[in-house]
Amino acid sequence: MLKAELHVHSSISDGKDGVRKILNAAMEKKIDVISITDHDTVQGSLEALDIVEEEKLPIKILPGCEITSSSGHILAFGIIKDVEPKMSAEETCRVVRELGGVCFLAHPFDFIRGGSVRLKDFRIVDGVETFNAKSYFNFMAKRYAKKFSKPEIAGSDAHSARAVGLAVNYLPDNINLIESIFHARYDGKRVSIRERLAFLLFQLSQRL
Numbered sequence: 431m432l433k434a435e436l437h438v439h440s441s442i443s444d445g446k447d448g449v450r451k452i453l454n455a456a457m458e459k460k461i462d463v464i465s466i467t468d469h470d471t472v473q474g475s476l477e478a479l480d481i482v483e484e485e486k487l488p489i490k491i492l493p494g495c496e497i498t499s500s501s502g503h504i505l506a507f508g509i510i511k512d513v514e515p516k517m518s519a520e521e522t523c524r525v526v527r528e529l530g531g532v533c534f535l536a537h538p539f540d541f542i543r544g545g546s547v548r549l550k551d552f553r554i555v556d557g558v559e560t561f562n563a564k565s566y567f568n569f570m571a572k573r574y575a576k577k578f579s580k581p582e583i584a585g586s587d588a589h590s591a592r593a594v595g596l597a598v599n600y601l602p603d604n605i606n607l608i609e610s611i612f613h614a615r616y617d618g619k620r621v622s623i624r625e626r627l628a629f630l631l632f633q634l635s636q637r638l
């Protein structure tokens with residue numbers, strides 16, 4: 431089994447820490463696979479691939495990003511090229527698949543944080559993030575993932591190195607990485623209110 435963290439933001443989008451610091455934290459937490467899923471850019475993933483290859487680090491990178499589609503956030507895994515934001519969920523998934531990747535709905539029903547609220551989107555994607563460490567709508571995500579028979583993953587939605595590993599997936603290690611996320615089992619814990627507040631204050635301070 432591989433321990434995988436599939437939802438992390440670096441300072442390339444709105445995260446607090448750089449890719450290097452995130453990789454260090456992940457290795458400290460004995461994570462075997464990580465996906466840096468910055469908003470609308472695979473730059474963080476590309477940087478992670480470079481670092482791991484150059485330094486021969488004992489961690490695997492599943493490249494990806496979190497795409498802002500017109501109906502909500504979609505996690506794309508297995509792509510090394512950027513996908514235009516603001517396209518429909520259908521179009522976004524079509525482009526991601528053309529690039530060899532797969533699409534998972536990110537924190538559906540969490541309308542405050544850009545989650546899709548369209549049931550139709552459950553049919554379009556390949557799978558669903560049914561545990562997001564920051565979402566209060568995981569029970570809904572789970573209910574509809576089951577209804578549409580979609581594979582489920584968990585994500586920390588970490589915006590700092592410290593939050594890496596809050597929600598981890600266990601993947602079989604005898605098949606290729608992209609395929610293995612369709613067989614994920616997971617556990618996780620929800621971020622404390624205190625941590626969420628600290629993050630909000632950090633985001634605010636960046637804007638001032």
Ligand SMILES: [Zn+2]
Pocket residue numbers: 496503536537543544
């Ligand atoms: Zn999101």
Ligand SMILES: [Zn+2]
Pocket residue numbers: 437439496536587
């Ligand atoms: Zn996210």
